[in-house]
Amino acid sequence: MHDPVRALREHIAFNKPGKGEALFSHTIRSSRRPLTLRAFTVRIRALAAEFNFGTPSGHSLRIGSLLCYALNGFSLADCMVKGRWHSQSSFQLYLRKHADVLQPHLVVLPHVWDDIQRAMMQSQAQVVPQSTASSAEPAHAARRDLSHAR
Structure with a gap:
């Protein structure tokens, strides 16, 4: 059916x-x-x-429901609640890890994709605390560290 x-x-x-x-x-x-x-x-x-499909995982349902909610105009805050994420940092990390799955579908909704990118950048900022980058260290060195945190 x-x-x-x-x-x-x-x-x-x-x-x-x-x-x-x-x-x-x-x-x-x-x-x-x-x-x-x-x-x-x-x-x-x-x-x-x-029906000879691959064995689906709980993750398949989670990413699929997040994508469905986002495509239907739910805010990221609503997606977080509906997906039962308990912290904003874990939700942001999830978005960052699965951007490659979400992006091709969400480019048709630029405002949603922009929100997701903002959330991913916030999670990246949380990966390297400000105290670890010394004032003598150039800003691009901190960015380089973040790019390897994926």
Whole structure:
């Protein structure tokens, strides 16, 4: 099935999540339960194997959801909350590490790509504390150190 709206409608019709339940609730042995990460991952891997896809990782879902949110106009702050990053520094580091994946998709939204580049530069500034660069050391030497911190 390639239509996510249809898939969601079929899920709701089949599993009938009740008011106040998680959207992806289901019944196991007469007990209503929310879909767990483990159950979701097991199912995704089974589907990937059935259709001869490579085994997806949790990272695939995380980078994909970040990209989806960014392309749909969510701010980086909202992306951070939705992705459950607990600190801004870890989120910025993630952006920096995965810029090569994000960039080709986000060039169509220059304002979003600019925000991501700003966040990446902030994370680079945090890699080398100001106290490590002596006042006698030229500025380009500190930049050179940052370029190798990837």
